[in-house]
Amino acid sequence: MRQEAFSIDLGEGLTLRGNIHTEEAAGSAQPLLLFCHGFKGFKDWGSFPYVADELAKRGIATIRFNFSCNGVGESLTEFDELEKFGRNTYARELADLHALVERIVSGELSLPACVDKTKLYVLGHSKGGGDAILFGANNPHVTGIVTWNGIGDVNLFDAALRKQIEENGVGYIANARTGQNMPITRVVIDDVDQNRDEYDILAKVATMEKPLCIISGEKDFVRLVEAAKRIHQAAKNSELHWIEGGDHTFNARHPFAGTSAPLEEAIKQTAAFVLAPRT
Numbered sequence: 179m180r181q182e183a184f185s186i187d188l189g190e191g192l193t194l195r196g197n198i199h200t201e202e203a204a205g206s207a208q209p210l211l212l213f214c215h216g217f218k219g220f221k222d223w224g225s226f227p228y229v230a231d232e233l234a235k236r237g238i239a240t241i242r243f244n245f246s247c248n249g250v251g252e253s254l255t256e257f258d259e260l261e262k263f264g265r266n267t268y269a270r271e272l273a274d275l276h277a278l279v280e281r282i283v284s285g286e287l288s289l290p291a292c293v294d295k296t297k298l299y300v301l302g303h304s305k306g307g308g309d310a311i312l313f314g315a316n317n318p319h320v321t322g323i324v325t326w327n328g329i330g331d332v333n334l335f336d337a338a339l340r341k342q343i344e345e346n347g348v349g350y351i352a353n354a355r356t357g358q359n360m361p362i363t364r365v366v367i368d369d370v371d372q373n374r375d376e377y378d379i380l381a382k383v384a385t386m387e388k389p390l391c392i393i394s395g396e397k398d399f400v401r402l403v404e405a406a407k408r409i410h411q412a413a414k415n416s417e418l419h420w421i422e423g424g425d426h427t428f429n430a431r432h433p434f435a436g437t438s439a440p441l442e443e444a445i446k447q448t449a450a451f452v453l454a455p456r457t
Contacts, residue, residue, distance in 0.1 A: 196243030204237035209297035216304030225430035264361035330405025395424025
């Protein structure tokens with residue numbers, strides 16, 4: 179197993195940090211999977227390094243990375259850049275994905291010889307599932323998309339938070355795990371409201387020819403269970419897999435204390451989709 183860390187300077191004080199997982203013994207011409215974390219997630223959360231290793235063992239080179247404004251800096255595991263978190267927009271995350279793929283395609287980001295860059299997949303968990311669809315739907319380099327308990331609507335912000343932002347310029351969302359109040363500024367709300375058509379996930383999948391694999395825990399939040407159903411119904415080319423007993427993180431926790439049956443099933447279904455023969 180080979181794992182290599184990298185960082186990409188995006189300018190304006192922004193850095194995209196990631197890790198490349200490969201297993202050269204798994205063969206040549208391996209597809210490449212980009213793993214997008216969710217709203218209060220990060221590349222080193224809980225099971226994510228384990229997931230990347232397991233996919234690599236199955237012959238899928240995997241890159242897990244932090245969006246540049248996800249709030250986690252050089253510590254890799256702590257929200258030590260809350261100011262950036264407060265201005266993290268979908269536009270910013272999509273720009274990060276564009277920057278990453280551009281460097282992969284150009285060869286600026288060096289990958290082992292066993293990786294086939296023409297077989298590029300994007301996987302997103304929760305909010306990251308929305309990013310995966312919004313980015314992958316129209317990107318010519320993306321072969322297919324996977325969502326893990328993905329969102330069906332980009333508006334994650336309720337009326338109370340919006341009122342806070344309207345009155346004070348900033349609102350706060352509690353992080354139960356860390357005890358931190360996570361800021362959300364007006365630029366985040368404006369990005370959602372001003373780009374409703376461009377960020378319409380259901381409309382994207384309805385016209386998307388690329389294959390979409392929807393993996394959803396049966397015990398996930400009701401709104402996300404319903405989102406999986408709506409996305410599958412709207413999609414032109416999708417498959418939906420329910421994970422029995424699976425919650426929002428497929429029963430994995432942070433810090434990682436070991437795998438679970440739902441997580442193993444999600445990994446299995448992901449690998450089957452990515453490794454399926456395609457013309």
